[in-house]
Amino acid sequence: MRSFASQLQYKNSDPSSLRRAVSAAEFLDRLRREQPFSYARLDGVSLSVAELMARVYEADSTLFPEVAKDWQEGRVTVASMRKLLKGILPSGYAGKVGKARQQSFKDAAAVAIKNIVGDMDLGEIVSMTARAAQKRPSAVKVDYLFEMRTARTVAVMTVGPYRNATMYRDRAEEWSLRAFGITWFYDVVVLVLPGPEEAKVYRQRVHQLQAEITQRKLSTPAPRVEVTHIFVEPFGPEYSAVGDLAP
Incomplete structure (x- = not known):
């Protein structure tokens, strides 16, 4: 290139x-x-x-x-x-590029992300903090950080949205390894993709890494990384969660 x-x-x-x-x-x-x-x-x-x-x-x-x-x-x-x-x-993220595109997607997906985290088996959400307000080293800041009533933490990272669809597959390894890396700092890490096909690729890679970690007994219990997808209307502010945290 x-x-x-x-x-x-x-x-x-x-x-x-x-x-x-x-x-x-x-x-x-x-x-x-x-x-x-x-x-x-x-x-x-x-x-x-x-x-x-x-x-x-x-x-x-x-x-x-x-x-x-x-x-x-x-x-x-x-x-x-x-x-x-x-x-x-258009007003949605589809009309933007670069960081503005990514931020538009994150903002529109925020409520749906909160709903998905709230439905996990981790208890009630106590707080939800966006990246800018997180008092942590920049290397481990995430898009949204949740603190639960059970004293556990959930870190959410959105992947994309990319204009070039091949980038999801090309960067699956990078995002998956990063997610496992920050499980040293958070109890659960969630990767959010914009569609089910993209999420399927990431879920497969995450499961492969989890299996290898378990087999080699690198961590007990194995780090918990989840993958989900959230549909955000590209041309406007409306959105809806259409995926869930598959096992």
Whole structure:
């Protein structure tokens, strides 16, 4: 990926930024095939501008030829494009990228997460604390921390939502190992995925790790990591929990 980005003269070596750069380049290639006149108007744009253009195209492709024309003629700036996007993108997390997308998902899922934790066999919830208010080392902060009446703690981490669906499978190992790692600090760790198919992959990996820990007697009792999924409406604030903590 770094080699490809280098060919595109993209200097940022951060993996997340590189993925975004590749996505922008893929958009330009798609635009060349689907709207060649608009593509010609964007000749020489930076990848950061291409990324913004891709979001406009995704939101309303019928509007795009006019935006591309205005860009070529100097009537559109990065600031005005951002303002345009704010007006045409939906209110849910689907219209956002990066940390804003993730935070939007977490905020919308909060009540459903609380309901799922409340239904676990751990007693009554005493408190629910978001990451920003947690007084713990940054390495072990989680999206939501629950303290139960039984004096046990439940740490919840949301995975994604990723725009590229393959990232769920690619990062399953990383998230699963991280979940087991922080069981040294919490009694139960819950991974929340946005859909049942994604959760299935993570649940399988978690079960494999739990079995290996038990077999090798690395911990008694074995660390408790759960996987669930919560559906959050991508284009608005409504949400509902559609999954549960499968054994």
